[in-house]
Amino acid sequence: MAEGKGSLLHVPPRRPRHSTGALATPARTVIAILAAVAILLAGTGTAQAEPTPAELEQQIDEMWNQLEPTIEQYNQVHTQLKENQAKAAALQQQLQPLQAQVDAAMGKIGEIAARQYKVGRVTTMQVLLSGATPTDMLDQLAMVNAIARNEHAQIAGVAAARDKLAGDKQTLDGLIAQQTVQDADLAAKKTQIEAKVAELQKLRQQAYGSSGATGTLKPVACPVDYLGGAGGTAAKKACELIGKPYVWGATGPKSYDCSGLTLAAWAAAGVTLRHYTKWQWEDAKAVARADLRPGDLVFFYSDLHHVGLYVGGGWMVHAPTSGDYVRMAKLDGRPIAGYRRPG
Template sequence: MPPRRPRRVLTTSLPARAIVAALTAVAVLLAGTGAAQAAPTPAELEAQIDQMWNQLEPTIEQYNQVHTQLKDNQAKAAALQQQLQPLEAQVDAAMGKISDIAVRQYKTGRVTAMQVVLGGDDPTDMLDQLVVINAIARNERAQIQSVAAARDKLAGDKQTLDALIAQQATQDADLAAKKTQIEGKLAELQKLRQQAYGSSGATGTLKPVACPVEYLGGPGGTAAKKACELIGKPYIWGAAGPKGYDCSGLTMAAWAAAGVTLRHYTKWQWEDAKPVAKADLRPGDLVFFYSDLHHMGMYVGGGWMVHAPTTGDYVRMAKLDGRPITGYRRPG
């Protein structure tokens, strides 16, 4: 039977209760596999593991979103800082010229103008008051004001971005603090998998048929071929290669081989790709599962996909059926 749909969708606030609920459910599962009870069959273990995994995977995809946004905004803030530095230098140089003019005004006895200069509380006030000094040319004043305005706008943009970075950094740190606990529970799931399938943790054949099943060329064909080449790589949550992949990291890496950039988060890939009907599926198309889109794979033809399933498992082929499909998307 297909795994039960998760009842809860994680939000961008990363609520602790979602993690606690998932980990508690895992603990209940583990407690129910003691020696006093009959050993579960491999099929029963797989069903239990899938159920628990569907509660943990949304948190992993949420981490992908927040961590990617944090890195992108940190890069934007660094770029803004680089733009600010020359503007600040221009304003400082312009103010130095104004100071020189003020000194000349003082030496020529025009004390009233000098008093205007000395009376400014800050550079902006000083610029407003210095309009009475005839020695400053009109175009020079306009240039100073233009540079100062550009500087102030960039400084305001950076201040807003810094506040967003601080918020995202808190979310990122909150999830990172839970990482050890989550990975510990995933290790327990892997132990259950080993009980059913041996020390490798693998379930069945990774590539039961030729992959891709259909090859049509073009970017989608290239992406599908790359996904097939990654079969056998281990599932690593939050990873996009080269040692391992999670579900959205796999599709991101596969499409990168075709020169198409996808972001490392299932919902972003859903948003950035175009809808396609099931009847029109081609190798390379993305297949999304569950109402909260927390899992995805890549179609490779013949009703098959390549995906990174769960912790302890490996990138593998699987039939599209068996999970509730939300829709299909085509990048590019």
């Protein structure tokens, strides 16, 4: 063993090549294979598969569920703002004649006060010169004072009404100022919303073609179950609107959003609904799923940001999302929050 070990120590070690020439054949082979794989992947695009229509539909639903609450909030604030502006204008019209009455009454009081002063001095002089009794003078002055008190009472009533209306208008003006800021903030988001809507439309075109429609808008007879009365009329109207495009904030006649569609359908039945999903929830009474009948409203999601109109047989008509159209859809498989019946 000692000799063998000693002989190994005398063998000169191999030195690595420092030549600038080609690398060893195995190394060249590995690099060539890796390069070929990279080129193949880049050329074929198999590194990332194209999303399926179902996956795109899920993306659209997720994006829209973020957008629709903002749209409904805009509907609420903008409607309230317009209503309060109209109220403020009406109060202003009521204030103008009241102020005129106050001014006119104040003028009369001034005249009475001057007359009282003059009558008082004349009566005193008459008492001294003509022998009129003090009782006559006091009676005349009392009558003038009574007239003045009556005029003062009248103006006090008018002034109180004026002051109340002025106070109401001041409160309303403050609310309008606040809502104007909110309305402007939501309007500023319009550009962002429209950009998102454009993205949704592109996704739909990729998944379903340039029409943006998904399947058949009316796969069965609509309404499925027809009943008379206001609900039946509303259901029939909703069915007639199938095919109209979705446009947020729209109440017809060319386009609709979800609460705009239900508003228009029930308007045909002579029932007024407000253009906001939560208001429509408040304005209608609760019904059980087992008691649903055509015309009933079906609300979705915990914040009630979407609504459809039941047409029987487990089907509803609704305005789904931007880029889509008023269409029929099954209730099952959706996050239902509850059912309500207007009227």
